[in-house]
Amino acid sequence: MTTRAVYPGSFDPVTNGHLDMIERGLNVFDHLIVAVAVNADKRCLFTVEERLDLIRRSLGDRPNVAVDTFSGLLIEYMRKRQVRVVLRGLRAISDFEYELQMALMNRRLAPEVETFFMMAGESYSYLSARIVKEIASMGGEVQGLVPPAALEALRRKFGGTR
Amino acid sequence: MTTRAVYPGSFDPVTNGHLDMIERGLNVFDHLIVAVAVNADKRCLFTVEERLDLIRRSLGDRPNVAVDTFSGLLIEYMRKRQVRVVLRGLRAISDFEYELQMALMNRRLAPEVETFFMMAGESYSYLSARIVKEIASMGGEVQGLVPPAALEALRRKFGGTR
Amino acid sequence: MTTRAVYPGSFDPVTNGHLDMIERGLNVFDHLIVAVAVNADKRCLFTVEERLDLIRRSLGDRPNVAVDTFSGLLIEYMRKRQVRVVLRGLRAISDFEYELQMALMNRRLAPEVETFFMMAGESYSYLSARIVKEIASMGGEVQGLVPPAALEALRRKFGGTR
Amino acid sequence: MTTRAVYPGSFDPVTNGHLDMIERGLNVFDHLIVAVAVNADKRCLFTVEERLDLIRRSLGDRPNVAVDTFSGLLIEYMRKRQVRVVLRGLRAISDFEYELQMALMNRRLAPEVETFFMMAGESYSYLSARIVKEIASMGGEVQGLVPPAALEALRRKFGGTR
Amino acid sequence: MTTRAVYPGSFDPVTNGHLDMIERGLNVFDHLIVAVAVNADKRCLFTVEERLDLIRRSLGDRPNVAVDTFSGLLIEYMRKRQVRVVLRGLRAISDFEYELQMALMNRRLAPEVETFFMMAGESYSYLSARIVKEIASMGGEVQGLVPPAALEALRRKFGGTR
Amino acid sequence: MTTRAVYPGSFDPVTNGHLDMIERGLNVFDHLIVAVAVNADKRCLFTVEERLDLIRRSLGDRPNVAVDTFSGLLIEYMRKRQVRVVLRGLRAISDFEYELQMALMNRRLAPEVETFFMMAGESYSYLSARIVKEIASMGGEVQGLVPPAALEALRRKFGGTR
Numbered sequence: 001m002t003t004r005a006v007y008p009g010s011f012d013p014v015t016n017g018h019l020d021m022i023e024r025g026l027n028v029f030d031h032l033i034v035a036v037a038v039n040a041d042k043r044c045l046f047t048v049e050e051r052l053d054l055i056r057r058s059l060g061d062r063p064n065v066a067v068d069t070f071s072g073l074l075i076e077y078m079r080k081r082q083v084r085v086v087l088r089g090l091r092a093i094s095d096f097e098y099e100l101q102m103a104l105m106n107r108r109l110a111p112e113v114e115t116f117f118m119m120a121g122e123s124y125s126y127l128s129a130r131i132v133k134e135i136a137s138m139g140g141e142v143q144g145l146v147p148p149a150a151l152e153a154l155r156r157k158f159g160g161t162r
Numbered sequence: 163m164t165t166r167a168v169y170p171g172s173f174d175p176v177t178n179g180h181l182d183m184i185e186r187g188l189n190v191f192d193h194l195i196v197a198v199a200v201n202a203d204k205r206c207l208f209t210v211e212e213r214l215d216l217i218r219r220s221l222g223d224r225p226n227v228a229v230d231t232f233s234g235l236l237i238e239y240m241r242k243r244q245v246r247v248v249l250r251g252l253r254a255i256s257d258f259e260y261e262l263q264m265a266l267m268n269r270r271l272a273p274e275v276e277t278f279f280m281m282a283g284e285s286y287s288y289l290s291a292r293i294v295k296e297i298a299s300m301g302g303e304v305q306g307l308v309p310p311a312a313l314e315a316l317r318r319k320f321g322g323t324r
Numbered sequence: 325m326t327t328r329a330v331y332p333g334s335f336d337p338v339t340n341g342h343l344d345m346i347e348r349g350l351n352v353f354d355h356l357i358v359a360v361a362v363n364a365d366k367r368c369l370f371t372v373e374e375r376l377d378l379i380r381r382s383l384g385d386r387p388n389v390a391v392d393t394f395s396g397l398l399i400e401y402m403r404k405r406q407v408r409v410v411l412r413g414l415r416a417i418s419d420f421e422y423e424l425q426m427a428l429m430n431r432r433l434a435p436e437v438e439t440f441f442m443m444a445g446e447s448y449s450y451l452s453a454r455i456v457k458e459i460a461s462m463g464g465e466v467q468g469l470v471p472p473a474a475l476e477a478l479r480r481k482f483g484g485t486r
Numbered sequence: 487m488t489t490r491a492v493y494p495g496s497f498d499p500v501t502n503g504h505l506d507m508i509e510r511g512l513n514v515f516d517h518l519i520v521a522v523a524v525n526a527d528k529r530c531l532f533t534v535e536e537r538l539d540l541i542r543r544s545l546g547d548r549p550n551v552a553v554d555t556f557s558g559l560l561i562e563y564m565r566k567r568q569v570r571v572v573l574r575g576l577r578a579i580s581d582f583e584y585e586l587q588m589a590l591m592n593r594r595l596a597p598e599v600e601t602f603f604m605m606a607g608e609s610y611s612y613l614s615a616r617i618v619k620e621i622a623s624m625g626g627e628v629q630g631l632v633p634p635a636a637l638e639a640l641r642r643k644f645g646g647t648r
Numbered sequence: 649m650t651t652r653a654v655y656p657g658s659f660d661p662v663t664n665g666h667l668d669m670i671e672r673g674l675n676v677f678d679h680l681i682v683a684v685a686v687n688a689d690k691r692c693l694f695t696v697e698e699r700l701d702l703i704r705r706s707l708g709d710r711p712n713v714a715v716d717t718f719s720g721l722l723i724e725y726m727r728k729r730q731v732r733v734v735l736r737g738l739r740a741i742s743d744f745e746y747e748l749q750m751a752l753m754n755r756r757l758a759p760e761v762e763t764f765f766m767m768a769g770e771s772y773s774y775l776s777a778r779i780v781k782e783i784a785s786m787g788g789e790v791q792g793l794v795p796p797a798a799l800e801a802l803r804r805k806f807g808g809t810r
Numbered sequence: 811m812t813t814r815a816v817y818p819g820s821f822d823p824v825t826n827g828h829l830d831m832i833e834r835g836l837n838v839f840d841h842l843i844v845a846v847a848v849n850a851d852k853r854c855l856f857t858v859e860e861r862l863d864l865i866r867r868s869l870g871d872r873p874n875v876a877v878d879t880f881s882g883l884l885i886e887y888m889r890k891r892q893v894r895v896v897l898r899g900l901r902a903i904s905d906f907e908y909e910l911q912m913a914l915m916n917r918r919l920a921p922e923v924e925t926f927f928m929m930a931g932e933s934y935s936y937l938s939a940r941i942v943k944e945i946a947s948m949g950g951e952v953q954g955l956v957p958p959a960a961l962e963a964l965r966r967k968f969g970g971t972r
Contacts, residue, residue: 056791122388266936288590428774612914
């Protein structure tokens with residue numbers, strides 16, 4: 001069978017940790033949909049269009065990855081796209097608890113959807129889009145933490161890191 | 163591509179939590195190898211043969227599941243079987259830390275092997291082979307926690323639960 | 325001696341997890357006061373009156389449960405009501421840390437007040453009023469997670485889930 | 487109704503943390519049974535008789551506390567004694583996970599039995615019978631951590647702390 | 649060599665837990681800089697000037713402690729002041745995860761800067777500036793949790809606790 | 811003042827994680843004593859002499875590091891050596907809880923002794939002497955995890971890794 005998975009997130013902006021998850025996911029799944037959450041509540045630094053653009057430019061031309069957006073419940077999106085596997089990264093204990101809660105709730109709402117977790121690589125265990133933005137906003141160097149396209153976009157937002 | 167995964171463990175004995183993981187794994191992977199660890203150090207209640215037999219009788223006749231044993235490093239077994247996905251369950255925080263350590267170490271030893279985690283179902287979050295044996299050894303009722311074959315085997319070992 | 329306990333919370337809205345705690349608390353205590361926190365800071369979906377009403381309609385007519393409100397410090401309310409036992413539920417590690425901090429601080433402020441914890445049932449370990457509201461706001465199904473009165477109220481707020 | 491609770495443990499030996507739990511438990515329950523686990527597997531420093539004796543001498547003459555032993559499953563003991571409340575202390579995260587597992591398993595085996603937890607006082611959060619024995623065995627001072635009777639017994643076992 | 653360390657934080661307001669860390673830090677380091685973070689984003693109860701003043705009045709006249717402010721990245725401040733040791737307190741698991749993330753990120757940004765952690769004393773393990781403000785704002789007694797200068801300042805803000 | 815610290819452990823055998831801690835400790839302290847615990851209870855793969863030898867050969871000739879052994883309570887050793895700082899590494903949550911318990915207990919036994927923690931580097935967060943021995947015993951490759959001297963010693967014990 002052809003296996004497809006959805007890798008959902010805010011990607012505000014995409015980091016090297018996200019890209020590592022995508023690479024590793026593609027070692028196992030035939031096709032991956034990177035699904036950017038459009039969440040009215042959550043304040044994002046980048047617009048949905050900017051976030052999609054940064055992911056696309058960072059991934060390059062790959063036939064087995066699609067980039068998409070979704071709003072509302074993830075499981076509704078899964079059903080619409082007829083994909084049954086969610087892919088998520090786990091970094092720390094706080095991740096674990098939230099992810100456990102979401103996975104159990106999603107299973108209750110849609111028992112046919114399965115969530116798979118991969119542990120973040122050791123170099124990415126302390127990396128989050130939130131901390132990248134925090135450092136960049138104070139003029140810190142985030143090269144090596146995000147792909148070049150995101151680095152450039154962060155510099156435009158915060159006015160150059162050097 | 164055909165996806166195969168190895169689901170390793172001690173299975174001393176197989177529990178309903180293990181069976182739930184196997185069922186859910188088969189929703190995603192084409193073929194699953196349940197791999198019983200033969201560990202000279204670890205004291206087990208059941209012999210390797212008994213453990214294999216209990217898994218086989220509990221799974222019934224399924225063409226897409228194989229039951230096997232392995233000794234030594236899991237990644238060596240993965241290489242020998244040419245499988246690149248390890249499947250593991252996550253129940254609690256203590257699980258999480260140990261699994262994180264093993265996953266990071268295995269990735270260092272064999273970067274081509276990927277470990278995927280599934281959260282244990284809410285009914286199995288407190289269930290372990292260890293606690294099943296502890297209860298059964300004191301004459302407690304473990305029906306509903308293990309498949310009928312394991313229930314019968316535990317009763318033979320500990321002399322009937324009632 | 326007649327034992328009474330206060331079960332405090334926001335109850336925004338009452339969930340089946342809360343009701344389970346109340347039932348189990350009544351197996352041990354003669355009388356329970358469900359105390360709705362009136363907190364100027366915290367933004368709630370439902371007004372205090374709505375929250376009280378949902379609890380009352382969900383509990384039905386029970387002589388050994390009272391529903392009340394409190395503002396300010398819980399221990400001041402405990403003293404005013406002359407109750408010495410606080411009842412709290414524990415779900416996860418993050419709960420644990422916050423509850424530990426509050427329990428130690430309350431003991432310092434009022435050594436005569438004792439906090440008792442009950443572990444949430446396995447079916448409620450992933451359930452919180454926050455996640456119920458999040459799902460309902462996106463049109464997800466929350467039947468089975470909240471009592472009928474709360475289900476109806478959530479549907480009125482968010483415009484029907486079906 | 488008269489409320490009774492069982493406070494189970496190994497008490498090898500009784501510490502000031504245990505005594506604090508008993509005092510605080512008696513503020514809420516009419517009667518407490520301190521139940522010493524007789525566990526063939528677990529290696530204890532003190533015999534069951536010594537452990538019982540140390541508890542009795544440390545508690546003094548109190549009409550509302552009984553000291554008893556139990557073997558096998560706690561819930562069978564609860565049923566035999568017709569008590570429905572188990573009292574347990576919580577110190578740290580590792581406690582939390584084990585206690586959660588036991589509480590959920592006990593509820594499955596005996597839904598009528600309820601487990602209540604109290605957070606250990608800040609002065610006892612790092613105190614366990616295990617660490618007391620470890621320090622005493624190396625000649626360290628444990629005065630203030632255990633009641634006088636246990637202090638004396640530890641000195642007899644390990645040959646004086648100075 | 650003369651050892652100097654920076655003890656950074658919000659100090660909104662300084663608590664007895666902070667003062668305990670400073671005392672203990674001075675047992676090891678020759679000189680300590682208490683560095684108040686000027687963070688435009690974070691809403692503080694006290695102004696930077698008030699926070700500096702409360703720390704100074706609480707520490708008294710000590711030649712080996714300086715009180716300063718910093719904005720932006722901590723590591724930039726460390727470099728400017730030519731100090732290579734950051735001192736931080738650890739209270740709980742949630743602290744641990746955040747501190748681990750910050751320490752790893754800071755090491756990446758400035759490998760020459762080392763972060764040292766001390767465990768909060770048992771009496772301060774549940775104490776935070778946040779909970780002090782919460783209690784004081786509801787008229788609760790915070791004497792013994794903060795130094796006299798901070799106590800007085802909190803009373804002025806919230807209108808006297810007695 | 812000249813600052814000295816003791817870095818205690820089992821070092822069975824010394825790993826690259828230990829060496830990283832020693833290097834980083836020397837950036838802050840003038841002198842470090844690596845103190846190998848001689849513990850009758852704990853079963854070690856290497857004798858005390860072998861462990862000392864492996865540390866010495868791995869550190870090379872450094873005037874500001876001494877290698878020593880201690881038995882019994884660490885705080886007694888600290889007093890005898892007149893050193894007031896203990897240096898410890900923190901990797902994970904389970905580390906954290908054990909270290910917190912030991913630090914609080916040591917402070918009670920010897921208030922003048924202070925324990926400082928450093929977070930393990932991201933490359934060493936999953937590394938322990940225990941897992942190194944486990945992998946080596948099954949013929950796995952541990953090059954890069956331990957210094958050459960320890961690698962050679964492990965190969966002698968377990969008969970070559972290839």
